[in-house]
Amino acid sequence: MVLPSSGRHVRTPRRTDVTSTTHHSPLPEPGPGLELYDTTLRDGTQREGVSLSVDDKLRVARRMDELGVAYIEGGWPGANPKDTEFFARAADGELALDSATLVAFGMTRGAGRPADADPLLQALVDARTDVICLVGKSWGYHVDEALGVPREENLAMVADSVRHLTGLGKRVFFDAEHFFDGLARDHDYAREVVAAAADAGAECVVLCDTNGGAMPWDVAEIVGGLVRGLPTKVGLHFHDDGGCAVANSLLGIEAGATHVQGTANGLGERCGNANLFTIIADLQLKRGLQLIDPERLERLTEISHTVAELCNQTSPSMAPYVGHTAFSHKAGLHASALAKAPDMYQHIDPDEVGNRQRLVVSELAGRSNILLKAREFGLEVDDAQARAVL
Numbered sequence: 001m002v003l004p005s006s007g008r009h010v011r012t013p014r015r016t017d018v019t020s021t022t023h024h025s026p027l028p029e030p031g032p033g034l035e036l037y038d039t040t041l042r043d044g045t046q047r048e049g050v051s052l053s054v055d056d057k058l059r060v061a062r063r064m065d066e067l068g069v070a071y072i073e074g075g076w077p078g079a080n081p082k083d084t085e086f087f088a089r090a091a092d093g094e095l096a097l098d099s100a101t102l103v104a105f106g107m108t109r110g111a112g113r114p115a116d117a118d119p120l121l122q123a124l125v126d127a128r129t130d131v132i133c134l135v136g137k138s139w140g141y142h143v144d145e146a147l148g149v150p151r152e153e154n155l156a157m158v159a160d161s162v163r164h165l166t167g168l169g170k171r172v173f174f175d176a177e178h179f180f181d182g183l184a185r186d187h188d189y190a191r192e193v194v195a196a197a198a199d200a201g202a203e204c205v206v207l208c209d210t211n212g213g214a215m216p217w218d219v220a221e222i223v224g225g226l227v228r229g230l231p232t233k234v235g236l237h238f239h240d241d242g243g244c245a246v247a248n249s250l251l252g253i254e255a256g257a258t259h260v261q262g263t264a265n266g267l268g269e270r271c272g273n274a275n276l277f278t279i280i281a282d283l284q285l286k287r288g289l290q291l292i293d294p295e296r297l298e299r300l301t302e303i304s305h306t307v308a309e310l311c312n313q314t315s316p317s318m319a320p321y322v323g324h325t326a327f328s329h330k331a332g333l334h335a336s337a338l339a340k341a342p343d344m345y346q347h348i349d350p351d352e353v354g355n356r357q358r359l360v361v362s363e364l365a366g367r368s369n370i371l372l373k374a375r376e377f378g379l380e381v382d383d384a385q386a387r388a389v390l
Contacts, residue, residue: 034283035204035259036069036291037235038276040307041086042076042105044267050311054086058095060310063303064264065100068292069276073103073133073261078123087127103173104129108136108161111149115164125168132165133206134158135175138193139182151189155196162200173259174202175237180214183222194230204233204259209248212241212271219248220255227256235259238274240266245274250282264307265316277304281321285348294352301354321353328358 041057044050052060061072074090075083089095090102104127109118124132136158137143143154158174165172174197176182182190194205207226227234236252236259238245249260262276277300283289284297304322308315317324327350342349342357350356 033258034253034289034291035071035233035235036276036280037071037073037103037259037261038064038069038100038263039073039105039237039261039273040064040263040267040276040311042073043261043269043273044263044311045075046269047267047272047311047313050267050313052082052311054082054089056310057082057086058089060264060307061090061095061097061100061102063306063310065097066296067280067299067303068099068296070100071103071131072097072100073105074127074129076105077127078106078120084123084127087129091128101131102129103131103133105133105135108134108157109164111147111153111157115160118161121161121164124165125170129170131171131173133173133175134161134165134197134202135177135208136161136193136197137178138176138190138208139178140186140189141182142178143189155192158193159196159200162197162202166201172202173204173206173235174198175206175208177208178210179207180209180218180222181211191229194226198230198232202232204235205230206235206237206259206261207252207257208237209239209245210237212239212245214238214244214248215242216244216247216251220251223252223257224255233258235261236274237261239268240271240273240275243271245272246278246282249274249279250287253283264311265304265313265319265322267311267313275319277322278320281348281353285352297352298354321348322355325358326350327355 040060041052045052057074061074064072074086077084077087087102087104095102104124106120106124109115109121115121137147137154140151143149143151147154149157162172162174174194176190176194176197179190179194182193194207197205205226207223223234223236234257236249236257238248240246245262245266249262253260260274260279262274262279263272264276266272266275266278280291281297281300284291301322304319305315315324316322318326320326327346329345346357
């Protein structure tokens, strides 16, 4: 396939067919190869009210590294002075990561400009990270109206940018912006875009639900088809506008995706991104995948609360696993059952994620609430005293 570029032709050496749905091969089983990609420092900071200093960005990165994620997206070098400074300080030794690889984020080359003369691509190179995540348009409507360039030029922008960076020894992930909307409304073009990135050498093609409207009943089939059709790893990036970001991520992983993006506490623009903490706990405790060491998982609640504080956010009290009320019990019937066996009204042991059981005393409380609450404070209370309190 010959793609037009600025003053020259770029020949794609092979053409990936991602349109066929026949001759299905078995999907891979989810396993230890699943990559956890944290985008708190880039997408998460788009949450209203979140503004991180460079020092705070470094602190958040260290906490997410301690959790055990594979990749930390640090921001967009060249787009603003703060992110440029962050990458400079990280490269100069202020961010020694243990488990994670730092990623610089940016967009494909500008229209009508060679990749090797594009200042934003050069800023990505200057960030001195081994991995770069490029975002590009995969919905024809956005190419026509937002970019205002011919669709073939957008394909060339994607391919040229990926090829330029891989030619410099960089590992490249490609975020296909608006992929699910693009696929629904312009099926062939969305697939052409991800094929162009794969053919140019992208290590992972990330399917982005940028508007957050994808539904679980569509996701598994779509992701499974791409996993079968692309020679690269397939990744996922969901937003929560429809309340399905975590569910969509889990279904996409079951369908064969081996890379999942999310943010701490689900931070992100509008309704937020997929909550990476929930995804990790779901997959490790429910699906049985060994994604991080159990000792790190036991720090999940602590890290969640620390990141919330650094982001000037209130810790999400009702968040699964890590919320203050995640293992709180108010009803007397529940407390009575918990006194006999904690798993009667708790889906996991809260210790596994560093949280704890809480019993609430209220007008809904029963005798067991009083007895267990007294025991929590080291008090000896008998049945008669408990009834008197009620």
